[in-house]
Amino acid sequence: MKKLFRPAVYLMNQLKYPQKFTLITVLLALPLCLIMYLLLLETNIRIDFTQKQTYGIKYLQYLRNLRSSIFENYLIEQELKYKFNSEFQRSKSREANHKTEESFQILIEKDKEWGNKLITTNDLNEIKSTWEQLQENYHIWSPETKDVFYNRAIAQTYDLTAKIGESSNLILDPYLDAYYFSDAILAKLPLIQRTLIEIKILGNSINRNEEITPEERGRLVQLSGLLKDYTQDLSRNLEVSFNQSNSKKLRFRVNQDLQELLLTTKTLNKQLDILTSPYANVQPLNYIHQADQTLKLSSKLENEISQSLNKILEARIKYLIIRQKLILIFVSLISGIVIYLWIAFYKAVMLTVEHLDEAAKQMTSGFVGGNITLENKDELGQVVNSFNKIATALRYSNEEVTRLNELLKKENLRMSAELEVARQLQEMILPKEEELKEITELDISGFMAPAYEVGGDYYDVLQQNGKVKIGIGDVTGHGLESGVVMIMAQTAVRTLLTIEETDPVKFLNALNQIIYRNTSRMKSPKNMTLLLLEYEAGIMRLSGQHEELIVVRNNGEIERFDTFDLGFPLGLEPDITPFIQQIEITLRSGEIAVLYTDGITEAVNWENQLYGIERFYTVLQKSYHLSADEIRQAVIDDVMNFINEQKVFDDITLVIIKQR
Template sequence: MRHPNGWVSQLNTRLLPYFAASFTIALVLAVIWTLERSEKKQFLDQTRGDVLNKISTTRARLEVALNQRLFVTRGILAYVSTINANLTQQEFERLASVVAPQQEGTEFLALYKNGIVSHIYPLKGNEKAIGFNPMSIPEEREAFQRAIDTRSTVFAGPVKLVPKGNWGFISRTPIFLTPPDKPPESGPNWGLVSIGFDRDTLFKEAGLFDQSAELQYVIRGKDALGTSGEVFFGNPNILKQNPVLLEVTLPNGSWQLAAIPTAGWPTSAPISRWLWIGGTLVALLAGALVFILVSAPERLREAVRRATAALQASENALKEANEELETRVEERTAQLAQANQEITTLNDLLKAENVRMSAELEVTRRLQQMILPKDEELKSIVGLEIAGFMEPATEVGGDYYDVLQSNNGRVKIGIGDVTGHGLESGVLMIMVQTAVRTLLEGNETDPRKFLDILNRTIYQNVQRMGSDKNLTLSLLDYCDRRLSLSGQHEEMIIVRSGGEIERIDTLDLGFPIGLEADIIDFVTHTEVQLQPGDVVVLYTDGITEAENINQAQYGIERLCEVLTRHWQQPAQEIRQAIMEDLRQYIGDQQVYDDITLLVLKQK
């Protein structure tokens, strides 16, 4: 009879191969599980990084689209505050028709003078809104009062817009007047300016409906209340699925923009399936090999022990390599996230600044074009044929010309050139036009006093702006075939009937405007008698200093040659002949200065 311990020993010997094979299989599968988990985490981090990049782009487009629409009100606010606080409905419609159509989805622009709707665009279909007092509605009263008290924009929505009934947003900005010699908007409250625009048009422009992005979006923060506001776009359940979150900045608050992939977050990496298939095969092969080795005679057991030790060492090395890989992936992911955030922030700042400056330049350029004399005004001047042309070198030019007629029949003609280009030069040009019209309406007829008052006005404004801009300016008074010329600018060319050229130098007739506070001692004037058929040409240095491909200037002599050949033609055709010759001379060369031309012909 065998001893029980012998049976146990024999039983252990028989079971040992199975135990060793099972342990080997389990060990290999554990390693595969660790690798698969690492791949899954890395793939999930990569997916979140992709979603962050896409939602960052969407947020940037959304903020740009919002700022473009809200900046429309800034241009109107500046016009009412500093230029014309008593504009009529017709003037408001003309101004709004320039800026509003640039932004798709704009439903209305409105002015609330003293809290009551006084101006609206478009007027058609909104006539009943004129005279409406929103202060009679508690919710509206609170929003209006908050905008005035905080002196900032109040943004609301989405709300239903009338009369269409579509969903949209409304922005209300208070208007404070700018008293003379006072800081901007430091005066009393005039009222508010408001803009309403369509929600879906805004979201489409931002890309929220773009299915190719393969994202599900949700936005919360109705009425700019941020995370405490209601969800007004997308499925609220997305917020429970660990989305990527970004803040959309608004004038008086924010929205929270969230997104997840359309198919949801991945539950495994693309390589997981093949990793498990390959790992299972390796585990089975390793288990079979161990089973054979353990089942072999005693001389093979030493080899089994060595193989086991080697396998253990490989496992430890694999774990260490995997841990090091995870650490590197986490560090690299953090670096990429930080870099992406910095790039996104800089991109947002650059886009916002670009939108702001583009909108300012566009508003100023439109205002410049609006105040130029119209063809019907020029045709109404008795005794003269007049043809004008102005082309800025950039979005906003610094050249000025105008033809104004007073109630007593006198005609004031002006031409000037502000130093430089861009926004400041364009604003100074508008100031000069406004000052000339104001003095003309005030019946100031003395040319020396006229230029002296004009200069002091511009000089004070330039000092307030902290600008170094100034301009050359010549003013002509025309009445009964007689021209009175004052002010310093380019030479005035006269072509007498018969083709004889006269050139009048204006250097001693004045002084640059806005450079010194008092120029009365430098200002004088000269008079010219015109005969039927005489031609007077005024221009800026953008014509005479234009260069061809050999960097040779066009020059006043060539300009006089063109006039000698075409002086007998009508004013419009003379202007066309000069411009065609100038463009032929310049060729494909870039134009670096504004071009302005004014042709007068005595009937």
């Protein structure tokens, strides 16, 4: 679980509070804005979808008027064909033509408004073209050709009705009440009306001939069955719509017209059964009148369903608009409250942080004031309480620290005085320049700089009975304790020389025992490396363990003598006799021998680079022909230039020995 949240915790730890709040706000706002956008978009799509349905319903109303007027013209034409009341029928035909032209003009104007949305213009133009051809050739075409064009125009209106059902989304309505209402005006009622029209046309033909042929009888039987099926389907579908609708008024208005249509249809079917009976007399006028009545009722029901469907869709649009507004108001209100609380939360957090920061600054400046007082009762309030506890503890501890500081100042003064005394003692026992000049065969120059007030490095030059004894060593660590060990070693060396102890094994072992016993008494972990060089008549004898001895020959060649196998660190073991050995080295005129501590080779600069032994060799080879003092100064200058202003971390000791 910790690994799961580790990236998020790392990210939060890298950000300041304003950045944290901004990041979280953006991450919360993005999905909320997206959801709001999609929700409003979906609502707008549904509004547009439903609005398009209302356009379809209104368009269908004008298209039904056009179809009715064309059909009226067609029926009049059927009567004119057999010259029944011809002059009267011609007058009716002119009136019907005028009515059809008006219906076309109204529908064309409405098509300008809705045609682009419903994609009906081309289909309407085809109906208009069929009608215009019929009118232009009315006096020259045969009745049969006229029938073809009348039927084509009527069929085109039904085709356009079906197309409007698709393009206006009426046939795609997701709710059952509106879907079955749409199906009624787009499919079921048009089928019923076309069936009634054909029944009426057959009735006129039978009435004119005063007899019914077997083909006409069979067709009427078929039409009667279709009419029965269509009305039953219409009744079942509308019943589903009534059950799905929440409006009782809807059922009352539409169901009343539906029952009248079902009743007249049932009566018409009975009359058709009688007419199609082989033994019945041919009296079609009754059922023609009944077909007219049924056709009018179907148109009335169609208008009532269209109006009801339009009200359903308008109510749906109104509901969607209200819902959209309520969503916007609710989201805006909640968003405003959230933003208000979010800003207040941010300000509360930042106010607490500012108080804590100000108190922390005061503490770091040395002033520990009173407690922080806030009204927070959350986790930040707990942080403030913890901070106040720390401040209280700091106030008490500050008084104690002040008291201890006073004591420490006094102690530091005492320690500084003691260290100063130790440093002066250390400097006092170092070889003096006049002592070194008394050595006639050698030109010797020494240098020692401690890293702190008192160092742990040691070197000494002593002359006795024609021999020169030079020692160099390095006590572990720095400070007063290391300085004491160094002085202890210097005193012991002088003592052993005074008693003329010349055996290197006995000399170093006695020196080791002195340091071992004293450091044990001091309970000090200090120890030291020590190299002794004894010079006599051009011969150097080396014993003890320390850094290597460097010899620069007259030709500038470097010779290195490792001292690791010549001894053992002093103060670690009570007896180091098995480890002590001695070697002899010849030093000729003009050649130099160099003793040093690791403070030179391990000196570092600002880039943490070591001075190193190779750089040391280079300076010695360039300056070995100079005097011992000049060689020493050249080395020290190069080391200090390399270090620059970097702190000296270890004691630096150097002894240059040159054969005169």
